[in-house]
Amino acid sequence: MFEVFLKEVKELLRDRKTLFFVIALPIVIFPILFALLGFLASKTTFEAEQKVHTYYLANAEHSSEFAQMLFYHKSFKPYEGDEQFDSIDALKAAVKAGKIDVGIEIPKQQDKQLNVTPEQAVWHVVFNDAQSINFVYKRLEKLINKYAAxxxxxxxEALGATKAHHSAILKPITITKVDTADKRENYGEKLGALIPYxxxxxxxxxxxxxxxxxGAGEKERGTLETLLLTPxxxxxxxxxxxxxxxxxxxxCALVTVSSMAIWISIAGGIGVLDTIKDAFSSVSITDFMLIFALLLPVAVMLSSLVLAIxxxxRSFKEAQNYMGPLSMLVFVPIVVSVMPNMSLNTTTAWIPITNVSLxxxxxxxxxVDYSAVMMIFVASALLAGALxxxxxxxxxxxxVLFR
Incomplete structure (x- = not known):
């Protein structure tokens, strides 16, 4: 058995394609992809934050104070064309045509509502909300809320309330959240579910x-028969x-985890990904060893399955076609583990892969409940042995061999 193992390992080490996917991809490609995605996301967000939006204020004469606030805001500039957009439909058409980025319609009775009537004014903000990163509504909402304040x-004050009593009148009760979860538990709930993915x-x-x-490669090359003739x-x-x-x-798993830990450490040292670094700072070596131990029976299961497939x-290509559906099937129990109200208990501890993810x-x-972990080891070991x-x-x- 070990002679076959050593022979296959030697052949595996000569296969550059396999080495690339097992070693080079986790070490180099994944960090480059993550860095590229992070750069593109930050660049897109920065450009969206710096963009100056063209606006049109319908019925501006009914709120000259707000018109001045909007005019001098660094993120907005007025529409400089000659067209008039004095209705919501006209503002919609202007936004769709690209003439303006956002339109605001102020009700005509707005100037009569100041300080004297309890009626609530309704302002309409017209913009395209289909863009992935769009700060125009948040900026306008903040500006309108400031004006409304x-x-x-x-x-x-017109009703006789002093400034000292305004906060108590407007918000008589404030809520202070007291969280019993520590930092590790909070971060772990958000990031821990991503690790199994x-x-x-x-x-x-x-x-x-x-x-x-x-398997299929040996068949295709015609070397399987030679192996079967050996003693x-x-x-x-x-x-x-x-x-x-x-x-x-x-x-592959070890190289990837090690690579991720090194890159997180480097990024944390220069002030990037500090949240992720804080989340894993309290995870001990024993915890990492326990995660690795949980992955062992999973690796046995999946290795048995892919070898059987x-x-x-009959051929290398046919085997690749079978691996695609298997990859999709493996994701199903991982997705189940992140569903609402899914937790590690005596029932979920027996569900393959979902139990390890939880x-x-x-x-x-x-x-972690160590009694549930023991149940997971038993369940995973039984299934791995059966496979x-x-x-x-x-x-x-x-x-099967000669089909």
């Missing part, structure tokens, strides 16, 4: 590429291939 204050698919990816080569039992042969795939799977496939999140949060036995039996069938 002035109206409120003047109205209260990265680790488990990577375990599958690390197993898929060598499995395709060691090695089929059980030893399949276990040697399985250990190679398992090693690759675990190595690869052995069944346990990883609880470990990051620092609220490995199935793979061994599958490899013994002539109808």
């Amino acid at each position: 002035g109206i409120r204050s003047a109205t209260l 990265m680790l488990i698919p990577l375990v599958l990816m690390g197993a898929s590429y060598p499995a395709i080569d060691l 090695v039992t089929r059980t030893q042969l399949v276990l040697g291939k399985f250990l190679t795939i398992l090693t690759s799977s675990i190595a 690869s052995i069944y496939a 346990a990883i999140k609880e470990i990051i949060k620092g609220t 490995l036995m199935f793979c061994i039996r599958w490899f013994s069938k002539e109808s």
